[in-house]
Amino acid sequence: MADTFQKGTSLVHEDRLFPANLDMRDIARRLYSEVKDLPIISPHGHTDPSWFANNAPFGNPAELLLAPDHYIYRMLYGQGISLDALGVPSKAGNPDTDPREAWRIFAENYYLFRGTPSRLWLDHVFNEVFGLSEPLDGSTADAYYDVINTALQSDAYRPRALFDRFNIELLATTECPTDTLDHHKTIQSSGWGGRVISAYRPDAVIDADHERFQAALDEFADITGEETRSWTGYLAAHRKRREDFKAIGTTSSDHGHPTAFTADLGAAEAEALFDKVVAGKGTAKDHELFRGQMLTEMARMSVDDGLVLQIHPGSCRNHNGPLFQSHGRDKGADIPMQTDYVHALRPLLNAFGNDPRLSIIVFTLDETSYSRELAPLAGHYPALKLGPAWWFHDSPEGMRRFREQTTETAGFYNTVGFNDDTRAFLSIPARHDVARRVDCSFLARLVAEHRLREDEAQELARALAYDLAKAAYKL
Template sequence: MTRPLVFSDDRLFPADERTRGIARALYGQVKGLPIISPHGHTDPAWFATNAPFEDATDLLLAPDHYLFRMLYSQGISLDALKVRSKAGVPDTDPREAWRLLASNFHLFRGTPSWLWLNHVFSQVFGLKVFLGAETSDLYFDTINEALATEAFRPRALFDRFNIETLATTEGPQDRLEHHKAIRESGWGGHVVTAYRPDAVIDFEDERFGRSFERFAEVSGQDVTTWKGYLEGHRVRRQAFIAAGATSSDHGHPTAATADLSETDAEALFQSLLKGEVTPAKAELFRAQMLTEMSRMSLDDGLVMQIHPGSHRNHNVGLLASHGRDKGADIPMRTEYVEALKPLLTKFGNDPRLSIILFTLDETVYSRELAPLAGHYPVLKLGPSWWFHDSPEGMMRFREQVTETAGFYNTVGFNDDTRAFLSIPARHDVARRVDSAFLARMVAEHRMDEVEAAELIVDLTYNLPKKAYKLDQRPSWARPVQPIKHAAE
């Protein structure tokens, strides 16, 4: 029996009627604001070629690790879901893969994926019944028919979603040809890149050898010397800046930093290049490179993002058969106070540097991250991330960091996603949760409605734009109108 898909306008607002009314009013001020998506992993080729998406499975299921990790946990094989393996894309009927998602959609009750997907289904595709085994074919056919139209090409959706800026993420070994094509296309959508050097910094990464070779090719430097290696990064960072980058991104296992002498750093680098790789040496090199990246940011202005604390590819069997990013990354305990001390001792008071910290370890919100960001001028706190990108996770973040770091040492929301169609849904959830949090403060007389009205606009739009230095748009991007506080 099919059920109507009813998506309440009051979702995620407080149950108390008075507080809910305040939240509803605050949300109304930001519901239609443009989306600033300053960090994510969408494919720039989508916007360069503007080719139609293939089908519902290819777009919504197969690339989304939030979805297939849950299904995998229930014993459903990734091959049955048409998830790419090292052998290539399995020869699975996409309709049958979609039926597996549909018949198991109840598994996502209470998760953010339920909210995101139902937002996509109802608001983007206009579906009016819940996804289930009996509606699987209706969904598959409706979505595929829409994807075949001009209105569902990547650029049209970008404009429909009211995205002002979207940042992708590439490595220094990438040639950025898709970003070049976007700039030269005449389209005007502001799609930029971000510098993610992990694959040529982490000697324990299985991609290191080939990535290092390509890094040498595209940088034109002798990257087998310490001086040439650092110069290679400087050259590639400038190429990324020319492609619109305003930030770098560092997904190290820990937040460790180091301040080695030039002689010791070069000796460590040469030892690793010779194959003398140990976990301790690889960790020390990653730590030194965070400090080197900070030094480069002082010169070129890129905002640093540090995303530590994930034990990536925990399932070694799945890594062997299917490769990276298959839903087997697991959060770890992460320490920041001592880990960041070498970098902060060197650069922590320099106003030219800006570092945004993220965590997968919620125990450090109030104990470490909020006090650090509440003191050091170079530090800001990124939003609740990855496993905590949920209504409960967002609320825990606000509750635990605000009393020490305030609101203005945070940077608003970023979606950090590969799932393009879920971007409006994710931002909508963040806007609703922030509205609910501020509404509670108003109801408890901890701030007045004028302050809350200013804050909700800042959290939604002004803070991410300022933190990621997106105030200046290149000549090829469409101009935008400045957003004012409601009080103005």
């Protein structure tokens, strides 16, 4: 069995995602050869900073690769496999699940991922990170488990060693305003050279529909020393925490609101709205108005402190009510929904969209808005840029559609390259590799159609893989 699991290439083809047309494929190969080894800039994601602070060995294969990854278990759950059987934690804690048995269930159902981006990422991880070359299925499940489990116990597979091996120049995690940031402080004082920063994600203290809103406001007061149930104290608490985040390297805030709605109320009106919402007397319309006002307030603060403003709207979160009750947030039940940007962003853009001190990056889960709304907006407002294809569209076809629908109006330089936005640490190199291959293939077509010179395409390939993200996130 050991010989079967030597490093090979059967899981990942060297020309994967390149054009079928041979002339275009040759161009794509040349472009890719110039960018494939560039360092990884990962400016927005959800990995755990404690991994890099403590540098403890990762757990078993199921705990590392299966239980935390909603891309994987949502597919299995949709086929009738319970989250408990996969070892996914619930509100009651970790289920009493044999991790090897959970892995076997995953392996036996791996065929479900044919044609999906998860299959691309996982095969890359299995092949390139662990040296596995046999396909994963029920017959190879135990051998896979043993190889990965043995590797995870070695120093070469500790978080910092993998960070360095993956050639990550910068990795941003995401923390809430009530986080102490102790893990980041430990990383900074450790003497390790890896650069791990955070993003300021204040949803829990902004979204009155969040189940922890009231408790989070109290925690916000405790950690800042401000009176967070008064409008002036609440805004002061945000400013104070943003400075705390900047002190550990943070360059962006992030906002996962249901919609892109923004508002620009007068001071008295905003304070009255705040008082109503905090008192628990707000309607659903009031909650939406408050979220919209706070996006504008965050933009106002960004003008002062320089944090890049990321807006991630358009997800109907926790669509599966019973699953939310049993297992909580982020369990694969968030569903994309139609999103308006033209009218929703107008108050914010009229207030700050022409200010060169502000940088706004907007993402979408509504692909129909790319050519109709987002590309024209980003092609006009100096402060606005487009985030890459995100979440459900972080895929080869999603990336191609993004380029096809935005480039003619917004160009390449009103976009911000690629970010992986993942909790699955080991998939980061795979995700960036997919993006680089897809972009090189798109550029190869433009070269083959004589719409770009190849030297221009080479410059663009580097920009999309590295330069644009570094510039957009002020890194």
